[in-house]
Amino acid sequence: MLVANNHFAFDNRGDRAMRVNLILFIFLLVVNAETLPAQTAPSGSSPVASGAEQQKPAEGKAQPTTSKETAAGPEDAIITLRGVCATPGTAVQDKDSCKTVVSRREFESLTNAINLGGKPISMAARQTLAKAYAEYLVYEEPAKKAGVEDSAQYREIMRWLRLRMLTDVFREQINQQYRTPSDAEVARYYQENVADFDRVHVVRIMVPRNLHLPGEETAPADKDARDKTLLAVASEARQRALKGDDPEQIQKDAYSGLGLGAAPVTDLGKQGRKDFVAEESTELFSLKAGDVTKVESEPASYVIYKVVGRETLPESAVKDQISREIARRNIEKANQAITQSVQPEYNEKYFGPPAPDVPPPGKPVHP
Numbered sequence: 001m002l003v004a005n006n007h008f009a010f011d012n013r014g015d016r017a018m019r020v021n022l023i024l025f026i027f028l029l030v031v032n033a034e035t036l037p038a039q040t041a042p043s044g045s046s047p048v049a050s051g052a053e054q055q056k057p058a059e060g061k062a063q064p065t066t067s068k069e070t071a072a073g074p075e076d077a078i079i080t081l082r083g084v085c086a087t088p089g090t091a092v093q094d095k096d097s098c099k100t101v102v103s104r105r106e107f108e109s110l111t112n113a114i115n116l117g118g119k120p121i122s123m124a125a126r127q128t129l130a131k132a133y134a135e136y137l138v139y140e141e142p143a144k145k146a147g148v149e150d151s152a153q154y155r156e157i158m159r160w161l162r163l164r165m166l167t168d169v170f171r172e173q174i175n176q177q178y179r180t181p182s183d184a185e186v187a188r189y190y191q192e193n194v195a196d197f198d199r200v201h202v203v204r205i206m207v208p209r210n211l212h213l214p215g216e217e218t219a220p221a222d223k224d225a226r227d228k229t230l231l232a233v234a235s236e237a238r239q240r241a242l243k244g245d246d247p248e249q250i251q252k253d254a255y256s257g258l259g260l261g262a263a264p265v266t267d268l269g270k271q272g273r274k275d276f277v278a279e280e281s282t283e284l285f286s287l288k289a290g291d292v293t294k295v296e297s298e299p300a301s302y303v304i305y306k307v308v309g310r311e312t313l314p315e316s317a318v319k320d321q322i323s324r325e326i327a328r329r330n331i332e333k334a335n336q337a338i339t340q341s342v343q344p345e346y347n348e349k350y351f352g353p354p355a356p357d358v359p360p361p362g363k364p365v366h367p
Contacts, residue, residue: 178330234302
């Protein structure tokens with residue numbers, strides 16, 4: 001970008017990768033920390049079953065990432081360094097004898113290239129990147145004169161950065177490739193997993209089990225007696241629910257009878273199969289509107305559920321969720337195809353025993 005007027009021309013210099021990699025650390029920390037939402041669900045989770053509140057992934061290729069319009073034209077100077085010569089080795093006679101100028105087009109070309117996720121860049125992040133960029137340009141010539149570029153440390157760092165950038169850019173290509181599943185894939189997934197989209201509207205009556213009743217001691221026999229008392233309260237509540245009594249009133253009466261405070265809300269709204277333990281889920285989704293479950297014995301409570309209604313969400317309502325889940329699976333599969341064929345061996349005499357919490361496949365492992 002250093003042309004006749006000392007503009008900084010990356011395309012005519014051999015150190016483009018060096019400069020991009022040096023400023024990338026600060027850029028990724030600043031930009032991604034403030035813009036990056038959860039993009040890929042951990043292995044084993046199911047975003048599809050968790051609700052419709054998740055965001056739809058961006059479609060197509062990454063778009064320009066500046067966050068607001070600016071009055072500066074594409075070729076206008078947005079960073080000017082007076083006293084930093086464009087041509088390496090040029091002696092600086094005064095601050096106006098040479099200068100380095102970065103245009104808006106050049107700066108945004110750089111930011112769009114290294115912003116791998118294509119996220120909007122806030123004005124604060126843009127300013128931080130520009131300040132870091134300017135500082136690195138100021139240090140460039142003195143560092144070269146000091147022989148940094150020829151040092152073994154520099155070469156090792158650049159080798160590491162090259163590997164990191166190759167990996168990150170390729171992973172982003174994989175993300176782009178599998179980001180948007182076809183309508184046929186979505187339809188097939190829906191048909192194969194339609195049970196995941198069943199919803200049951202339930203009300204719950206709950207009797208806490210971890211209570212200390214008046215006069216109760218800590219002996220096991222007293223605890224058993226207490227549990228029988230609480231089970232009897234839950235059984236009575238179930239009988240009232242079967243008769244059609246209002247679940248909210250049943251809940252209030254149960255709490256009042258046990259000398260407890262405010263009763264919990266009974267209406268749980270619409271829930272999916274995975275919102276319940278397996279045994280409860282099987283029973284609930286076999287019932288019809290108006291039916292009542294048996295007294296469920298949970299660790300902290302005795303619970304009775306009454307079914308208000310059931311439905312299966314249509315494909316149109318969950319299409320975006322399914323698309324995200326298919327994309328997640330395809331991206332994970334593509335990364336696993338690369339990594340699973342290689343099993344690194346680490347010398348425990350040097351590294352010690354394997355560390356826990358290994359990132360899932362496809363997640364960056366570098367610092």
